[in-house]
Amino acid sequence: MKAMIKVTLKTGVLDPQGKAIMGSLGSLGFSGIDSVRQGKYFEVELAGNNKAAAMTQMQDMCEKLLANTVIEDYEIELA
Amino acid sequence: MKAMIKVTLKTGVLDPQGKAIMGSLGSLGFSGIDSVRQGKYFEVELAGNNKAAAMTQMQDMCEKLLANTVIEDYEIELA
Known part of the structure; x- marks a missing residue:
């Protein structure tokens, strides 16, 4: 089974990397951009076919390693 | 309008960061993980409501800055 995880900064947390990307897009001539936020994306291939068990395991992985929940x-x- | 962009390594491209995460998950006691691949995720807020124009603009941004298409x-x- 394949798990796709998006990790994004919480609303209100400053994102200097996103701001830098927005600046670069502006320098490249792109207009009409209100904001850019950067996050992380993971694809994890899991053995087994139990969706509920996989979801629990993935939540556990996110809490412990993949995301900083603060x-x-x-x-x-x-999928 | 909000655009969500996932950037992932092409199949066959080595992902040492993903390998390291997989090792860490193993050390934390998680089992049954076949592979981990890390990518990037962007959320871009765009002005305007023209979906076709937004898609073209986003593709252009990906080609020029957000992704290394090699x-x-x-x-x-x-959305």
Whole structure:
């Protein structure tokens, strides 16, 4: 089973990396950009076919390693 | 309009960061993990409501800045 995880900064947490990207896009001539936020993305291949068990395991992984839940949110999708 | 962009390494491109995460997950006691690949995730807020124009602009941004198309694929979703 494949799990796709998006980790994004919580609303209100400053994102200097996103700001830098927005500046660079501006320098490249792109206009009409209101904001850019950068996050992380993971694809995890799991053995087994139990969706509920996989979801629990992935949540556990996010809490323990993949996301810093003080400043980040995560979103798990199974396929 | 909000664009969500996933940038992932192309199949066959080595991902040492993903390998390191997989090792760490193993050390934390997680089992049944076949592979971990890390990518990048961007959320871009765009002015205007023209979906087709936004998609073209986002593709252009990915080609020019957000993704290195030699080794990375990108996927754009508009909401």
